[in-house]
Structure formats: C-alpha cells, structure tokens
Amino acid sequence: MPSKPFVAQWGVLGCGWISSEFVRDICRLPSTRNVTDISHAVAAAGSRNLSKAEEFLKNNCPDGAAAQRDGLVDFKPNGYGSYKGVVEDPNVNIVYIGTMNVCHYDDAKLALDAGKHVLLEKPATLNAAEWRSLVSIAKEKNRFLMEAVWTRFNPVLRSIQKSVHDDGLIGDIRCLYSDLSMDSLGKRPDTDRLLSAELAGGPLLDLGPYPLVWTMMMLYRHPKNHRTPPAKIGSTMMMHHTGVDIATNFALTFPNIGAIANCTANLLSPTQQSQHTRIVGTKGEILVQGITSRPQSYVIRRLADPSKENGEYLEDELVDMSFKEGGLVFEADHVARCLKEGLRESGEMPWDETELTMSIFDEIRKQGGYEFLPGLERVKLE
Numbered sequence: 001m002p003s004k005p006f007v008a009q010w011g012v013l014g015c016g017w018i019s020s021e022f023v024r025d026i027c028r029l030p031s032t033r034n035v036t037d038i039s040h041a042v043a044a045a046g047s048r049n050l051s052k053a054e055e056f057l058k059n060n061c062p063d064g065a066a067a068q069r070d071g072l073v074d075f076k077p078n079g080y081g082s083y084k085g086v087v088e089d090p091n092v093n094i095v096y097i098g099t100m101n102v103c104h105y106d107d108a109k110l111a112l113d114a115g116k117h118v119l120l121e122k123p124a125t126l127n128a129a130e131w132r133s134l135v136s137i138a139k140e141k142n143r144f145l146m147e148a149v150w151t152r153f154n155p156v157l158r159s160i161q162k163s164v165h166d167d168g169l170i171g172d173i174r175c176l177y178s179d180l181s182m183d184s185l186g187k188r189p190d191t192d193r194l195l196s197a198e199l200a201g202g203p204l205l206d207l208g209p210y211p212l213v214w215t216m217m218m219l220y221r222h223p224k225n226h227r228t229p230p231a232k233i234g235s236t237m238m239m240h241h242t243g244v245d246i247a248t249n250f251a252l253t254f255p256n257i258g259a260i261a262n263c264t265a266n267l268l269s270p271t272q273q274s275q276h277t278r279i280v281g282t283k284g285e286i287l288v289q290g291i292t293s294r295p296q297s298y299v300i301r302r303l304a305d306p307s308k309e310n311g312e313y314l315e316d317e318l319v320d321m322s323f324k325e326g327g328l329v330f331e332a333d334h335v336a337r338c339l340k341e342g343l344r345e346s347g348e349m350p351w352d353e354t355e356l357t358m359s360i361f362d363e364i365r366k367q368g369g370y371e372f373l374p375g376l377e378r379v380k381l382e
C-alpha cells in the first residue's frame, strides 16, 4: 500500500496577484505531474480587509487546494481580515508571504514568532541584515524558512543546468547574459509598487532576482566554482524621480571558472523572450526562451569547430519543455518535501544563498546611490 502523502497546510498572507497565482497552482492535482509523496491544502488566507480575503478564497480555491479536493484533510480554508488570524490558525503549518517588499521582514517575523514555517516571496528582505535576523529567529524557533525563488525549481532551468554542468553541453561557460525588464515607464503611476519609494520599488529588487538566479544556478553553483561568491560586482544604476532605480545593469565575475555574468533589469524596455538568457561556452551557446522567471524552452547552438575564433554554428536545436502548470507549484512541492523530511533549511535555496543575493543587491544599491526611505529597513546594515 502506498503511504498517505504528506500535506503542506498553507496559510497565505496578502491577497494580491502573486498569492492568487500561488494558490491556483497548488490547487492542481499532484497526480497530473506524477507527484504522489506530497500534496497541498489551503488552510487560511489573510488580508488587511476581510472581504478581500473571502473574495480571494472564493475566486481561487473555493473547495480548498488539491489535498482538500482529494479528501486527504477535512478542513475548509478560513478567511481572515488580518495577517495575525492566519498565523494563529491551528490548521496552518506553513505561511506563504505574498505581501509588498517593505512588509516581508515584519510578516515573516510574525509567522515565525507564532511558530509557523515560512515561504517568503522575493526579494526576501530589503537588505542582508534583515535576512540574517530572520534566519536567527527561524533557528531559535526551530522553523523552516525559505525565500520563494520559484525559478530555481523550474524544470527547464534544471535541464539546462544538468546539460551544462554534468554533460558539458557547451564546454566551459564563459559568459552569461540575462535580462528581465518591462516597458513600464509612463504606463504605471508613480504610486505603483514598482516605482514607489515608500514600497521599496525599482527593477533591481523586483526584477533583478531573476537574472541573478540564472547567474547563481549556472555560475555560482557550477561544480568547479565550489560555491565561491563573485569576486567583483560592478554596476550602473539610473534613478527615477521617485527615488527608486529605473534601470540597473550589473556584472559579476567568477574567476574560479573564468566566467562573467552580465545582468540587466529595467522598467524601460520589454525583455526579448526569444533569448532572455544567453549562456555562452567554449563549444556553443544556449538561448533560453519564455519569461526569465518562467523559462519554457531553449535553443542549443553548437559551434561547428570550437577551435575557430567567431566560428559558424551548426543548425539550431530546439528543446521545448513547455508545461501547463503556472510554475509556482514546483517550488511548493519542494517546500512540502522539506517539511515532510523535517528540514528547517532547503538545500536548493539555502539561507546563505539568500544572504549572498541580498548582499549583492546591497552593494549594487550602494554603488548606485539607492537608499531606502528612513524607517523602511527594520534592521539596518552595519
């Protein structure tokens, strides 16, 4: 007899866009993606406004998520007009935090202090000091804590990582180019979360995590890099009149493997979806397609003769791995497995990699002159 799947019992903080995407994705029955060891339930959702929480549940998971529809648990989702209600709900064992950047630290602390495990949307915090503080609370409370960088669990990224790291598909990596940008300027009000200084907006923190995740997964995590942080961080930032960045370019060097990453995130231009990320090696290159956060396919271009300078490529090979899931469920499955195993930290999105991410953003903000409004940072950098 197969054993009963472990059920992650989610409580959701913030009933906005990404929370609804997350909840809809965990409603998909695990069997449709050949998953049998874990499942998901929505135990609660909380908003600053009760009717918004109730509407959120009605629209996204009126019967709960997969485990509720499969009869693995017998509770229905509860709506709350506060975040406190969610973290105190006895049916909740893990809290998904989909609130604004400026709320992440307080909301994660609220959940950890209430004894709940936490999956916290990117950017985890405003700076590395806030993240270190959350990690120490998670350790003290003996609870799971992970930054929600869903792209790390995307099957396309995983396939590319294996082909490049284990099978030497493009030889030694030399350069990585990755962009996530949007042509938002003039199309969103200055009060929008992407442009507002009060909400710690700007493309570095909002979009930058994705070019950086490609860098982390392909270069930082390259077996020959031995998880060595970038030796140099160089950046150029253009500021918007609201006090957030409007465009940020950054380059990171990895001398152990002789590779450099060139990352861009701006609100001036749309990303080129036919090759948002280009990974160039000594034997060829990979062009990743789709959205930078949610790749769907990639093109392999092998050099006909790798010994030639600027040589010809053989015919393009398309690897189409399009999937029907939203993509957030792969991350949710991983978290459920961590909880099932009693882990407090994920090996795939460990605490020190979020700390490194936040430190890189801290350094880029310092170079570019992007300072948060007074009072936003709950823990200041030394």
Ligand SMILES: NC(=O)C1=CN([C@@H]2O[C@H](COP(=O)(O)OP(=O)(O)OC[C@H]3O[C@@H](n4cnc5c(N)ncnc54)[C@H](OP(=O)(O)O)[C@@H]3O)[C@@H](O)[C@H]2O)C=CC1
Pocket: 013, 014, 015, 016, 017, 018, 019, 046, 047, 048, 049, 052, 098, 099, 100, 101, 103, 121, 122, 123, 148, 150, 193, 206, 293
């Ligand atoms: N993983 C991914 O692909 C994505 C991640 N994100 C991340 O998720 C977070 C939320 O983004 P998104 O869902 O697009 O944003 P939304 O504006 O759609 O939702 C954010 C929610 O935050 C809550 N909130 C708490 N305090 C405030 C406040 N002072 N002002 C406004 N809202 C507040 C609100 O929930 P309520 O009113 O219910 O209390 C609101 O609905 C961001 O940190 C972003 O970086 C965003 C998009 C994609």
Ligand SMILES: O=C1OC[C@@H](O)[C@H](O)[C@H]1O
Pocket: 206, 207, 293
């Ligand atoms: O995480 C994100 O990915 C998609 C973008 O549209 C969004 O602004 C960002 O928060």
